[in-house]
């Protein structure tokens with residue numbers, strides 16, 4: 001590493017201008033975040049001239065890596081023809097048609113500008129459609145930063161809902177019921193007791209926001225069965241898993257069809273996007289057809305549609321085999337490093353998602369993730385940065401691979417993990 005003087009100077013300016021010097025809290029890290037100047041393929045460049053192999057990939061959207069030529073060229077062309085019209089375009093029709101062919105659960109959809117917006121509107125739609133107010137949210141799942149879903153576990157939270165953020169009215173939090181991930185009994189209990197008041201259950205099919213946590217055999221099928229039996233809607237938030245586990249997302253991979261699907265990240269090819277979709281029966285409740293209101297200046301904008309379309313087409317042509325193969329190489333390689341060093345930590349993930357949990361047991365839910373040593377992880381993060389490996393700066397995030405990462409990149413990263421882990425002691 002060549003030093004980080006320019007990043008430090010920019011941070012000194014930034015922290016007086018933006019809370020924490022950042023535009024989103026996940027980007028903050030001690031003693032200051034690196035300021036980035038560019039990216040190409042699997043590599044990220046900072047303002048001090050350092051290069052990093054990027055396993056954060058902007059928290060997931062960049063499945064083709066940075067500045068993929070096909071995406072860049074299409075964006076250049078589109079920018080020359082205008083970036084926003086506030087009117088329908090053929091691009092939206094192409095995009096909706098491609099997505100509905102990949103996700104049979106969502107023949108109809110609405111494009112919005114972020115995953116946060118998409119889950120917010122999906123929940124409003126579920127409430128409008130069912131005429132009920134409560135929702136079930138799974139502990140440790142993240143669905144964006146809006147009131148209904150900024151609720152997590154804590155003492156008493158399972159019964160009343162405890163705001164995770166100041167500013168969330170208690171009246172709102174009370175409508176968010178919580179259940180641990182991978183616990184069908186907890187979900188069934190809530191449904192038996194309050195079923196008639198619950199509009200929907202929302203879940204990330206694979207948790208991605210406390211590190212990757214996989215569903216136990218039969219869990220997602222169980223959620224499908226319980227939501228159907230108790231007559232409430234099942235919402236899959238596939239903002240992370242969509243297009244990543246398969247072109248048709250976790251619902252294709254695990255063979256479980258939700259009532260409402262939320263997509264984002266990869267779908268925008270590096271530009272802002274969120275999508276929610278469902279059957280025609282449900283989507284016809286959305287304005288202007290129905291009385292569930294949703295609108296947005298940037299909805300379906302031609303730049304996001306262009307980057308998304310080219311990304312999805314490229315990914316479909318390439319296939320997921322290489323991504324899965326490299327993911328396996330990373331996870332197995334990392335587990336071997338841990339075994340050789342006699343460290344009992346766990347590597348988890350699926351497809352092109354992985355994380356090293358600095359704990360002793362396999363993680364199956366939020367409580368399990370919280371038992372990991374998050375402080376030690378910060379030292380792992382700093383050590384890896386020093387070695388030129390850029391991962392998200394938190395134990396409770398997922399590391400991603402792109403089609404731009406070669407096997408050699410992965411083997412180099414494994415060498416870096418080994419070097420850093422060797423010197424890491426709690």
Ligand SMILES: Cc1ncc(COP(=O)(O)O)c(C=O)c1O
Nearest residue numbers: 114115116142143144237239240
């Ligand atoms: C599963 C999930 N849902 C929703 C969101 C929110 O998406 P956005 O950051 O685009 O608002 C995220 C963001 O990380 C996510 O991981």
